[in-house]
Amino acid sequence: xxxxxxxxxxxxxxxxxxxxxxxxxxxxxxxxxxxxxxxxxxxxxxxxxxxxxxxxxxxxxxxxxxxxxxxxxxxxxxxxxxxxxxxxxxxxxxxxxxxxxxxxxxxxxxxxxxxxxxxxxxxxxxxxxxxxxxxxxxxxxxxxxxxxxxxxxxxxxxxxxxxxxxxxxxxxxxxxxxxxxxxxxxxxxxxxxxxxxxxxxxxxxxxxxxxxxxxxxxxxxxxxxxxxxxxxxxxxxxxxxxxxxxxxxxxxxxxxxxxxxxxxxxxxxxxxxxxxxxxxxxxxxxxxxxxxxxxxxxxxxxxxxxxxxxxxxxxxxxxxxxxxxxxxxxxxxxxxxxxxxxxxxxxxxxxxxxxxxxxxxxxxxxxxxxxxxxxxxxxxxxxxxxxxxxxxxxxxxxxxxxxxxxxxxxxxxxxxxxxxxxxxxxxxxxxxxxxxxxxxxxxxxxxxxxxxxxxxxxxxxxxxxxxxxxxxxxxxxxxxxxxxxxxxxxxxxxxxxxxxxxxxxxxxxxxxxxxxxxxxxxxxxxxxxxxxxxxxxxxxxxxxxxxxxxxxxxxxxxxxxxxxxxxxxxxxxxxxx
Amino acid sequence: xxxxxxxxxxxxxxxxxxxxxxxxxxxxxxxxxxxxxxxxxxxxxxxxxxxxxxxxxxxxxxxxxxxxxxxxxxxxxxxxxxxxxxxxxxxxxxxxxxxxxxxxxxxxxxxxxxxxxxxxxxxxxxxxxxxxxxxxxxxxxxxxxxxxxxxxxxxxxxxxxxxxxxxxxxxxxxxxxxxxxxxxxxxxxxxxxxxxxxxxxxxxxxxxxxxxxxxxxxxxxxxxxxxxxxxxxxxxxxxxxxxxxxxxxxxxxxxxxxxxxxxxxxxxxxxxxxxxxxxxxxxxxxxxxxxxxxxxxxxxxxxxxxxxxxxxxxxxxxxxxxxxxxxxxxxxxxxxxxxxxxxxxxxxxxxxxxxxxxxxxxxxxxxxxxxxxxxxxxxxxxxxxxx
Numbered sequence: 001x002x003x004x005x006x007x008x009x010x011x012x013x014x015x016x017x018x019x020x021x022x023x024x025x026x027x028x029x030x031x032x033x034x035x036x037x038x039x040x041x042x043x044x045x046x047x048x049x050x051x052x053x054x055x056x057x058x059x060x061x062x063x064x065x066x067x068x069x070x071x072x073x074x075x076x077x078x079x080x081x082x083x084x085x086x087x088x089x090x091x092x093x094x095x096x097x098x099x100x101x102x103x104x105x106x107x108x109x110x111x112x113x114x115x116x117x118x119x120x121x122x123x124x125x126x127x128x129x130x131x132x133x134x135x136x137x138x139x140x141x142x143x144x145x146x147x148x149x150x151x152x153x154x155x156x157x158x159x160x161x162x163x164x165x166x167x168x169x170x171x172x173x174x175x176x177x178x179x180x181x182x183x184x185x186x187x188x189x190x191x192x193x194x195x196x197x198x199x200x201x202x203x204x205x206x207x208x209x210x211x212x213x214x215x216x217x218x219x220x221x222x223x224x225x226x227x228x229x230x231x232x233x234x235x236x237x238x239x240x241x242x243x244x245x246x247x248x249x250x251x252x253x254x255x256x257x258x259x260x261x262x263x264x265x266x267x268x269x270x271x272x273x274x275x276x277x278x279x280x281x282x283x284x285x286x287x288x289x290x291x292x293x294x295x296x297x298x299x300x301x302x303x304x305x306x307x308x309x310x311x312x313x314x315x316x317x318x319x320x321x322x323x324x325x326x327x328x329x330x331x332x333x334x335x336x337x338x339x340x341x342x343x344x345x346x347x348x349x350x351x352x353x354x355x356x357x358x359x360x361x362x363x364x365x366x367x368x369x370x371x372x373x374x375x376x377x378x379x380x381x382x383x384x385x386x387x388x389x390x391x392x393x394x395x396x397x398x399x400x401x402x403x404x405x406x407x408x409x410x411x412x413x414x415x416x417x418x419x420x421x422x423x424x425x426x427x428x429x430x431x432x433x434x435x436x437x438x439x440x441x442x443x444x445x446x447x448x449x450x451x452x453x454x455x456x457x458x459x460x461x462x463x464x465x466x467x468x469x470x471x472x473x474x475x476x477x478x479x480x481x482x483x484x485x486x487x488x489x490x491x492x493x494x495x496x497x498x499x500x501x502x503x504x505x506x507x508x509x510x511x512x513x514x515x516x517x518x519x520x521x522x523x524x525x526x527x528x529x530x531x532x533x534x535x536x537x538x539x540x541x542x543x544x545x546x547x548x549x550x551x552x553x554x555x556x557x558x559x560x561x562x563x564x565x566x567x568x569x570x571x572x573x574x575x576x577x
Numbered sequence: 578x579x580x581x582x583x584x585x586x587x588x589x590x591x592x593x594x595x596x597x598x599x600x601x602x603x604x605x606x607x608x609x610x611x612x613x614x615x616x617x618x619x620x621x622x623x624x625x626x627x628x629x630x631x632x633x634x635x636x637x638x639x640x641x642x643x644x645x646x647x648x649x650x651x652x653x654x655x656x657x658x659x660x661x662x663x664x665x666x667x668x669x670x671x672x673x674x675x676x677x678x679x680x681x682x683x684x685x686x687x688x689x690x691x692x693x694x695x696x697x698x699x700x701x702x703x704x705x706x707x708x709x710x711x712x713x714x715x716x717x718x719x720x721x722x723x724x725x726x727x728x729x730x731x732x733x734x735x736x737x738x739x740x741x742x743x744x745x746x747x748x749x750x751x752x753x754x755x756x757x758x759x760x761x762x763x764x765x766x767x768x769x770x771x772x773x774x775x776x777x778x779x780x781x782x783x784x785x786x787x788x789x790x791x792x793x794x795x796x797x798x799x800x801x802x803x804x805x806x807x808x809x810x811x812x813x814x815x816x817x818x819x820x821x822x823x824x825x826x827x828x829x830x831x832x833x834x835x836x837x838x839x840x841x842x843x844x845x846x847x848x849x850x851x852x853x854x855x856x857x858x859x860x861x862x863x864x865x866x867x868x869x870x871x872x873x874x875x876x877x878x879x880x881x882x883x884x885x886x887x888x889x890x891x892x893x894x895x896x897x898x899x900x901x902x903x904x905x906x907x908x909x910x911x912x913x914x915x916x917x918x919x920x921x922x923x924x925x926x927x928x929x930x931x932x933x934x935x936x937x938x939x940x941x942x943x944x945x946x947x948x949x950x951x952x953x954x955x956x957x958x959x960x961x962x963x964x
Contacts, residue, residue, distance in 0.1 A: 298584065339584035359657075362599050367584050367629065393579055398603045399626045401635075402579040 004035040004129045007063040008121065009054060011045035011070035013100055020104040022114040026069065029118050033125055037061050046076045051083040058087035065128045069097040069121040090133035092495065092555060097124040123567025130560045134495035139534045141227040142246035143167060143486045148219055148425070151179020152468055153251035153460025153475040155201040160479035162211040166486060169243050170205065171233055172215045177202045179253050180461075185283040186330065187468060188322035189357030197468070214241075222248065222429050225519070225535040226455030227491040247455045247482040250439060251475060252425055254416040254461040257306030257313070264378040265305065265412060272296075272389055273379060273410045275305075276320070279327060288334050288409070290389065296338060296408035298388045299331050302377055303344040307415030309374070313436060317415035317465040321348045324413050325357055328366040341367045341405050343377055343394055351467060369405060370397040379410060416465040429456050430518055439463045449478040453517070454491075454535070457481060496555040497536035498543055502528045504550035511542035511551060583631030590628060592687045593674070594667035594872060601625045601659035607651035612791055613644050617944055620644065621651055621661035624668060637675050638762030640943070642668040643929075643936030648792030648800060649866025663870050670872075673928055675757070676750040682924035689873025692921065696877060699917035707909050717905055720896050721829050726905040727912075729826040736822055739919060746923035747931065754932060758939050767946045775941040782934040786811060802855075803865075810852025811930060816845035832897050849886050853879060874925055884914040 008030045012018035023041045031039035038057055042050045045068060057063055068080050073096040081091035099117040107113040143166050147154045150172030158168045176182065177198075184194040205211050216236035223230045231243040259267035259275050267273045271291035274282075282288050290296050301324045307317040321344070328340045342361075347368070349358040362368065371377055371394045378393040388406035396403045418437030419425075426433050431451040432440045439458045442450035449457050457478035460471040485491065498519075500511075507527040511520045519535035520542055522528075531542070531551070543553045552558075587599065601622075608614045608622040620641035627635045645665040652662040674683040685692040707727060711717065715726040722728070759767060782788065790804040820828055820842055827838045857879050859868035888911035895904035922928055 341582070341584065359600070362602070365587065365599055367582070367587075367631075368602075369582070369630065391581075396630070399623070399630060399632070401630075401632065403630065403632075404579045404581045406581070406584070 002064065004065050005037045005061065005063045006033075006035045006065040006067060006125055006128060007054065007057050007061070008033075008036055008039040008067045008125060009045055009050075009069070010039070010041045010099070010117075010121065011050070011068065012041060012043050013045075013071060013104075014043065017070070017100050017104040017117075020107060020110055020113045021099060021117045022110060023117075025114055026099075026118045026121060030121055030125065033122060035065075035129060036125060037063060045070050046079050051079070051086075054080070054083050055087040058084070058089060064089060064093060065131065066094050067097065067121060067124045067128050068094065069099045069117065069124065071100040072096075072098050072102075092134040093128065093131050095124040095128040095131065097121040119568050123564045126567040127560050127564040130557065130563055131555070132557075134554055136492055136495045137533060138490040138492045139225075139227055141485055141489055141491050142229070142244055144169065144243070144245045145247045145249060145482055146171065146219070146222075146229070146231050146233075146243060146245040147249045147251060148429075149179065149251035149253055149460075149462070150174075150177040150213070150215065151251060151253045151460065152181045152198065152201065153253065153462075153471045154179070154249070155198075155205055156472045156475035157249045157251060157459055157479045158211050159201065159204055159208070160476045161482060162205070162208040164479075164483050165210060166483070168211045169231075169233070169245065170211055170213045171217045171219060172213070173218050175216050175236075177205065177213065177215065181468060183277055184280050186326060188319075188326040189351070189353040191326065191329065217241075219425075219428055225532050226453075227485070227534070229455065247457065247485065248429055249457045249459055249475070249478045249482070250425065250429055250431070250451075250462055251458075251460045252419060252422065252462040254465065255419045256414040257317075257417050259305055259412045259414050261312065262305065262376060264376050265302065265410075266379045267412060270379060270381065270390060270410075272408060273412065275412050275414045276323060276327070277414070279411045283330055283334070288331060290408055294408070295335055296389075298339050298341070298406045299335075299409045299411065300341040300343055300392055300405055300407040301327055301411045301413060302392070303342070303413045304373075305412040305414045306417070308345060309376070313415055313417060315436065315465065316348060318348070319465065319467045320413035320415060322351065322354055322357060322467075324411075325349075325361040325366070327411060328361050329364060332364050332366075339367065339406075340365075341369055341392075341407070343369050343371055343392060343405065345371060345373050351469070367405075369394055369403070371395060372397055379407075382406070416461060418462070422462065425462075429453065431456055431458065449474050449481060455485075491534060493534045493536075494538070496538045496553070497533040498531045498538060498540070498551050498553045499533075500528065500530050501550045501552065502526070502530065504548050505529055505546075506548050506550070508547060510545050510547065514541050514545050516541065580632055580635065583633055586631030586633055586636075587629065590667055590671055593670040594870060595628060595664045595671075597658060597660040598625055598628050598664045598667075599659075600657045601629065601655075601661070602657060604656060606654045606656065607661040610650045610654045611645070612650075613646070613788065617947060618644055618940065621665050625659065625661055625664055628664060628668065634761070636668065637672070638757045639668075640758050640762075640936050640940050641665075642672055643933055644788070644940060645669075646789045646792050647867040650792070652866045660870075662866055666867075666870075669929060669932075670874075670926055672754075673750075673924070673926060673932070676753045676928075676932075677746075677924055678749055678753060679746070679924075685874060685921070685924055686872075689877070692874055692877060692925075696881070696917040696921065699920055700913040703916040704909060704913045707912055711905070711909070718901050720892075720901040720904045720908070725829075727908055729829050732912075733822075733825050736825070739916065740822065743919060743923060747928065750923055750928065751931065751935060754935060755939070758936070759942070765943060765946045765950055767942060768949070771942045771945050775938060775945060778938045778941045779934050782937040784812070788933075788937065803867075806852050806855045809848035810856075813845040813848030813852065814930075816841055817849065820845070829896070832899060834897070846886065846890060849882070850890075853882050853886060857883070877921075878918075878925065878927055881914045881918040885911060885918060888914065 010023050010026050012023055027039045027041045030036060038061055044050055066084055077096055080094050084094050085091045097120040099120055103113055103117050145161050145168050147158045147168055147170045150170055154170055158170045161168045181194050182198055187194050205213060214235055217233050219231060220234050221232040227246045229245045231245055233241045233243060235241055256277055259265060303320055303324055306312045324342055328342060331338055331340050347358060349355045375395050380391050382388050382391050389408045392405040392407055394403055422437050430453045434440050439462050441448045441463055449459055451458055459474040459478045460466055505528045509522055511529055512522055517535050517537050519532050520529050521532055538553055540553050543551045605622050608619055614620050618641050624641050642665050647662050647666055649662045652660050655661055670686055674686055711726040716724050717726050719725045786808045789807055792800050820838055824838045827835050859865055860871045863869045888907050892904045892907040892911060
């Protein structure tokens with residue numbers, strides 16, 4: 001091994017580090033270590049002059065290893081790797097010691113903090129000696145995309161990709177496209193026809209030669225990794241079709257809450273208590289009637305059925321408030337002499353045009369009655385002398401009165417919940433679900449359509465309740481992410497990943513099941529396991545588990561880690577000083 | 578026991594002027610801005626809510642609409658244009674129709690045409706009646722004395738009959754008002770002696786219209802003037818009523834002026850004239866919130882009053898100038914306006930002249946009763962809840 005020439009750079013981070021850690025003392029102590037050619041401090045090491053200092057030292061002093069004692073490597077490791085690359089040496093010859101988050105920010109004893117900073121940095125110096133030059137590798141990107149679900153999200157994603165000239169396989173479980181939007185008559189708040197929206201999407205999807213629509217089909221297996229998935233789809237005839245795709249967009253949507261779970265609402269027991277989707281069916285048929293075939297005089301809409309309740313779903317289903325207002329409009333226009341009561345907890349009218357829609361609904365004389373969260377309305381049958389079929393008991397919040405609302409037809413605004421098959425789908429495409437069963441995004445704010453599995457995206461109501469505009473926006477965002485990958489043509493994998501020494505591997509397959517990213521594959525012919533580096537996140541689970549010691553994690557070799565441990569042990573630190 | 582909401586009530590209240598109450602989303606700005614709203618009688622928000630929900634019994638038994646004097650601050654503060662002031666006004670109209678057991682009031686509020694028809698019919702009947710009597714018993718050329726076209730003893734007797742009819746209707750209405758507010762609403766036990774203890778409130782509020790002046794406005798003159806005019810109009814009317822009922826023969830005597838009655842009569846006339854002109858002007862200009870939404874009924878009241886004042890003054894002048902025939906004709910026209918104007922009183926907004934001081938009286942009793950209850954005075958009967 002070539003002689004190590006190490007440069008140590010200790011950052012003040014303004015006063016973030018320097019106010020607790022005696023930086024000069026660390027520099028002085030580290031400068032005396034074996035192999036250390038130069039040790040310096042600087043106010044902001046990540047600044048351009050700071051980086052330039054490192055570059056110049058590498059060039060002038062012939063450094064071949066660099067240790068930066070500063071903030072967390074999550075923050076600036078890429079910055080300093082780039083500096084090494086600019087100076088002409090392999091970027092993986094860098095090691096960082098975190099003396100800010102793990103030292104100055106969490107300690108106030110200056111003497112002990114200085115000692116800790118010195119120990120952490122000296123451990124980094126010991127480790128960096130064993131660093132190896134590593135190279136990033138790339139894999140080709142397959143431009144085809146598998147879209148799961150033919151609802152408004154799936155259609156939007158497929159059209160965006162198909163219009164860009166990329167192959168799309170649109171897989172729909174049911175015998176028609178359109179999903180839940182296809183069960184709806186008008187949309188809130190502009191009262192546009194849902195059918196018109198969908199017809200355009202479906203026609204365009206069917207006409208686009210790049211989009212292969214597969215109805216009554218389902219994904220049965222997904223193998224491979226980002227850019228190189230192999231999907232097995234079972235079609236209507238029961239045949240298995242093998243598809244090679246580079247990305248997957250999951251748009252499996254939601255199902256409605258089962259209202260019969262709330263006993264006080266009498267759904268399934270009183271015939272004229274119906275769900276919002278049943279009302280949609282009536283409106284689509286053009287007749288709003290009670291089960292007895294009469295035109296209802298009093299119609300009541302009950303909000304938050306299954307939503308915003310600790311007992312059922314604590315979350316808000318987001319679309320029901322405006323949908324209820326839409327029903328108020330539709331019922332009033334279908335039956336002008338009817339009286340519509342809107343029984344709600346809070347009116348969520350946050351979307352574009354929604355507050356105005358609410359105002360117009362009040363002007364259309366919808367009677368708004370507020371009930372208390374946790375005290376759901378109770379429905380009972382009316383007596384023979386009453387001019388209505390049912391009464392809804394509510395503790396009304398704005399008046400403080402306990403009231404009974406007359407009703408001939410009660411519409412329950414059922415909330416959204418994950419589909420029964422969401423667990424199976426999550427397992428198939430290897431993504432996670434939250435405690436309610438919604439698919440989890442990579443980052444709720446900054447990366448809302450990606451998942452923890454590279455190449456698998458989520459869009460629409462499968463990740464949380466959503467309205468149509470948000471769903472379409474997400475679908476198109478996922479398509480944009482995929483088009484960006486396709487445009488690059490290849491996927492660059494990090495140089496840090498696990499490798500199996502096939503000579504040592506016994507083929508026990510312990511690692512296969514253990515890998516959280518399904519990156520370990522078993523070769524049935526060779527009877528050996530190997531790691532697909534494009535999928536590996538270098539977590540080290542397989543390395544630790546391998547009974548034969550056949551798996552090695554690049555950049556985290558035993559030698560490197562032992563050297564670092566020795567560095568922090570007091571015996572060794574004392575020995576150095 | 579849960580109260581039943583009635584979605585139909587809001588439709589009915591529209592006839593009484595509550596067009597915008599549906600817009601209210603209960604921010605409470607109106608109640609916060611109102612000087613009359615207190616911890617016992619919270620309004621207009623609570624009344625607005627009852628109205629939206631159609632809680633008929635709650636509204637029928639509520640006293641709050643009478644405690645509002647429509648300064649218009651609430652409507653100016655309302656962020657949604659729900660017109661709480663006008664809603665309270667319409668509730669007062671509705672309450673008048675609820676107090677009226679005959680159902681005539683309700684019909685008048687629902688149809689101005691009907692009310693107009695009633696006024697014209699009564700006016701014609703009165704006109705025919707008085708002309709018939711006049712030509713049968715008197716001389717069109719004589720205004721005063723035993724041979725007069727319409728001698729004061731006859732008009733006086735007629736007045737008494739008219740007054741009896743009015744008091745019959747009004748008495749029934751007041752009884753119903755008392756029953757609704759003090760008995761049907763329940764909520765607190767009211768000891769009988771409180772009716773005596775608080776009785777002073779009735780004349781006090783009747784003759785001072787004090788509450789009107791307490792309405793808050795940024796510009797004090799905006800409150801002071803309406804109050805003064807309102808008081809002038811009210812006192813003018815009361816003085817005139819007393820003079821006509823008791824001293825009619827002296828009012829008509831002449832041609833020399835009898836200052837013992839005429840001084841007061843002139844004062845009352847000035848009050849009535851200024852009040853009427855002020856209100857007509859206000860309703861035409863529509864600058865103040867309370868004058869922006871006039872109903873046909875309001876105009877009938879003002880136009881009749883205008884006719885009454887003008888013809889009253891004119892016949893007086895004619896008689897002093899010796900133009901007896903013109904004075905007599907004017908007198909008939911005057912009576913043609915007075916009779917329907919008085920007869921419609923128990924059925925229209927005009928009745929608020931009595932209901933308002935009564936409401937202050939009842940409110941005082943209820944408040945005192947609540948205080949007693951809080952202090953732990955023995956409750957002789959269980960608290961009734963409004964049905």
